[in-house]
Amino acid sequence: xxxxxxxxxxxxxxxxxxxxxxxxxxxxxxxxxxxxxxxxxxxxxxxxxxxxxxxxxxxxxxxxxxxxxxxxxxxxxxxxxxxxxxxxxxxxxxxxxxxxxxxxxxxxxxxxxxxxxxxxxxxxxxxxxxxxxxxxxxxxxxxxxxxxxxxxxxxxxxxxxxxxxxxxxxxxxxxxxxxxxxxxxxxxxxxxxxxxxxxxxx
Numbered sequence: 001x002x003x004x005x006x007x008x009x010x011x012x013x014x015x016x017x018x019x020x021x022x023x024x025x026x027x028x029x030x031x032x033x034x035x036x037x038x039x040x041x042x043x044x045x046x047x048x049x050x051x052x053x054x055x056x057x058x059x060x061x062x063x064x065x066x067x068x069x070x071x072x073x074x075x076x077x078x079x080x081x082x083x084x085x086x087x088x089x090x091x092x093x094x095x096x097x098x099x100x101x102x103x104x105x106x107x108x109x110x111x112x113x114x115x116x117x118x119x120x121x122x123x124x125x126x127x128x129x130x131x132x133x134x135x136x137x138x139x140x141x142x143x144x145x146x147x148x149x150x151x152x153x154x155x156x157x158x159x160x161x162x163x164x165x166x167x168x169x170x171x172x173x174x175x176x177x178x179x180x181x182x183x184x185x186x187x188x189x190x191x192x193x194x195x196x197x198x199x200x201x202x
Contacts, residue, residue, distance in 0.1 A: 001035075001037045001040060002185065003034075003035040003037075003040050004034050004035055004036055004037055004040075005034065006034075006185070007032050007033055007034035007035070007185075008032070008033060008035070008181075008185045008186065008187065009030070009031045009032055009033075009185065009186040009187065010026075010031055010033055010186075010187045010192055011031050011186070011187065011188050011189045011192060012187070012189055012192035012193055012196065013028075014193075014196060015187075015192050015195075015196055016028055016031065016033065019033055019035070022039065023036070023039065024036070024039060048065070049065050050063065050064060050065025050066060051064055051065065051173065052064070052172075052173070053111065053141035053173055053174065053175070053176065054141065054172035054173065054174055055139045055140055055141060055174070056139035056162065056174070057139060058172050060172075061110055061111070061140065061141050062110055062111060062141055070110040070111065071108060071109050071110055071111075072109060072110060072111035072112065072113050072143045073099070073103055073109060073112070073113045073115045074113065074115060075113040075114055075115055075143060075144075075145065075178065076114065076115070076116075076117055076145075076147075077091060077115060077116050077117065078090065078091065078117050078119075079091060080095050080116065090119035091116040091117060091118055091119060092118050092119060092120045093118045093120055093121065093133065095116050095118070096115065096116040096118055096130065096133050096134075097133060097137055099115050099116055100112060100115070100133060100134050100137040100138050101137055101138075103115075103138070103140070104137065104138045104139070104140060109140075110140070110141070111140050111141040111142060111143055112134050112138045112140045112141070112142045112143070113134075113142065113143040113144065114127075114130035114131055114133075114134055114142070114143075114144045114145070116130070117130065118130070124148075125151070126147070127145075127146045127147055127148055127151035127152075127154075127155060128151050128154040128155045128158060130144070131144050131155050131158055131159075131175075132158055135158060135159075135162050141173075141174055141175065141176075142174060142175040142176070143175070143176050143178055144175055144176070144177060144178065145177050145178040145179065145194070146177065146190070146194050147190065148190060149189070149190050149193045149194070152177075152193070152194055152197045152198075153197070155177075156197070156201055159174055159175055162174065170202050177194060177198050179191050179194045179195045179198065
């Protein structure tokens with residue numbers, strides 16, 4: 001398996017410590033870990049093979065792990081094609097609001113996404129601002145993600161508030177955090193922390 005040979009780079013001290021504690025060799029200088037296949041298989045055996053996403057009303061909308069196909073818009077666009085001038089420009093809050101409202105009524109789209117990064121708000125709050133806009137204008141499940149380590153908690157708090165608390169959110173999840181590795185075989189510090197935060201929250 002690739003996770004064992006050549007291994008993967010994980011640029012997160014806490015995760016390296018956690019892996020080492022379960023018997024994985026972690027090189028703290030290079031961040032290279034080589035995860036034995038038996039540990040990988042045990043993790044796969046213990047993780048859920050399917051789960052569902054729900055809308056704000058508590059209705060099951062998406063059943064992942066089945067043979068069904070579901071659709072959501074792309075995510076994190078920095079620019080938009082202005083519908084009046086037909087010119088490309090930076091996206092703004094009104095663009096995101098309009099996009100969410102259109103997506104909300106399109107039956108072919110099963111979920112929303114934090115689709116546009118508005119240029120009219122500070123970058124420091126962009127992650128949770130986008131999620132706030134989507135939760136404000138939509139009842140559909142949400143595909144989202146964080147580009148900073150310190151914004152995840154606020155995004156999680158928004159989902160808790162929207163769902164009515166931790167128990168309710170665990171029972172009927174409303175969102176997926178899209179966490180992606182870098183190529184080749186590297187988990188950066190931010191994405192690693194997002195993944196850890198999501199797993200610890202259940």
